[in-house]
Amino acid sequence: MIISFHYNIGNQGIFHNSIMFVKKALFAVPNSKSLPIGLVARFSSATGDIGVTVNDKTGVATVKLQRAPVNSLNTGFLKNIESTLDSLEKEKARGLILTSGLPKIFTAGLDILELYNCTTESLTTFWTQLQSTWLKLHATSFPSVALINGHAPGAGCQLAMSCEYRIMLGPKYTIGLNETKMGIIAPFWFVDTMIDTLGPRQAELALTSGKLFTSSEALKVGLIDEEVGSEEEGVAKAEAFLSQYATIPGTARKLTKLMIREKTISNLVKNKDKDLKNVIDLITSAQVQKGLGLYLQSLKKK
Numbered sequence: 001m002i003i004s005f006h007y008n009i010g011n012q013g014i015f016h017n018s019i020m021f022v023k024k025a026l027f028a029v030p031n032s033k034s035l036p037i038g039l040v041a042r043f044s045s046a047t048g049d050i051g052v053t054v055n056d057k058t059g060v061a062t063v064k065l066q067r068a069p070v071n072s073l074n075t076g077f078l079k080n081i082e083s084t085l086d087s088l089e090k091e092k093a094r095g096l097i098l099t100s101g102l103p104k105i106f107t108a109g110l111d112i113l114e115l116y117n118c119t120t121e122s123l124t125t126f127w128t129q130l131q132s133t134w135l136k137l138h139a140t141s142f143p144s145v146a147l148i149n150g151h152a153p154g155a156g157c158q159l160a161m162s163c164e165y166r167i168m169l170g171p172k173y174t175i176g177l178n179e180t181k182m183g184i185i186a187p188f189w190f191v192d193t194m195i196d197t198l199g200p201r202q203a204e205l206a207l208t209s210g211k212l213f214t215s216s217e218a219l220k221v222g223l224i225d226e227e228v229g230s231e232e233e234g235v236a237k238a239e240a241f242l243s244q245y246a247t248i249p250g251t252a253r254k255l256t257k258l259m260i261r262e263k264t265i266s267n268l269v270k271n272k273d274k275d276l277k278n279v280i281d282l283i284t285s286a287q288v289q290k291g292l293g294l295y296l297q298s299l300k301k302k
Ligand SMILES: CC/C=C\C/C=C\CCC/C=C/CC(=O)SCCNC(=O)CCNC(=O)[C@H](O)C(C)(C)COP(=O)(O)OP(=O)(O)OC[C@H]1O[C@@H](n2cnc3c(N)ncnc32)[C@H](O)[C@@H]1OP(=O)(O)O
Pocket: 069, 070, 072, 104, 105, 107, 108, 109, 110, 111, 112, 113, 151, 153, 154, 155, 156, 178, 179, 184, 185, 186, 187, 188, 278, 279, 282, 283, 296, 299, 300, 301, 302
């Protein structure tokens, strides 16, 4: 017997920030004893799809990012991700597996079109949303795993580092904070997160060179925790990691996580405006705009 639920999202171009769990159908599946049981959802909008499947035995939600062609993070997509996390908190999810529904790409990081030819106003909206989505992901009350099933440059790496455990599909894809390669600077909270993940020595080497690590290099420096040969293996490892928390009291777990992350979180919370000003000053400068234009062209020329 399978119980299927669908999230029903109010959709006015972009999603409302609440998900209603609506029991849609109760149906029997003949001859199936081992089909996954769960809540299934698919969100759809011009600013990206987010597929959510919740295993109703374990309470673990698999969230699949899907914004073709490369899951680049624009304001609407970031807002959808934040709304999804809000809903999972509200529904008391027991764990998160964050992955991509696209082939080859986890996420290509920030949508460079949000940075190029932007206005101060549009950049403010975008950056404020990015800060807000990241804070939510970094501080989830439930344990989180990034199943990195494709490239994860820039903010793609940042999202992955904010999950508590990283499993990456090898050997073809790369991950890292590549901002300096683009002639820009990673924001201080990206830097803080990388230092928390790699330690200052490896973070400095990685950040100053804008290094994109292969999965085996990432494993060596501790940027990822496991490298796998297939998505199925990745899902099994993610579920195994999350299952250890089934017997750990949730509040103790959450408070411990927040204690460890508190410095990095409060650094951004206290300095949000300063961060925004830095970004506006840097990104709207003629020199950086020229560089971003050339970078976009180089991507399109390939
Ligand atoms: C004092 C200073 C203080 C503060 C700092 C201030 C500001 C800092 C802000 C900096 C933060 C930056 C974080 C980031 O995330 S920057 C973005 C990093 N990402 C990248 O560099 C990825 C670029 N893309 C790629 O390398 C490849 O596309 C990728 C490996 C992901 C996929 O390769 P593939 O061959 O599969 O696809 P492509 O043909 O390259 O791409 C397909 C189309 O998608 C477009 N594209 C790709 N990436 C992006 C992107 N990030 N944003 C927007 N669009 C993207 C690409 O141009 C192709 O478009 P079309 O040709 O189809 O039109």
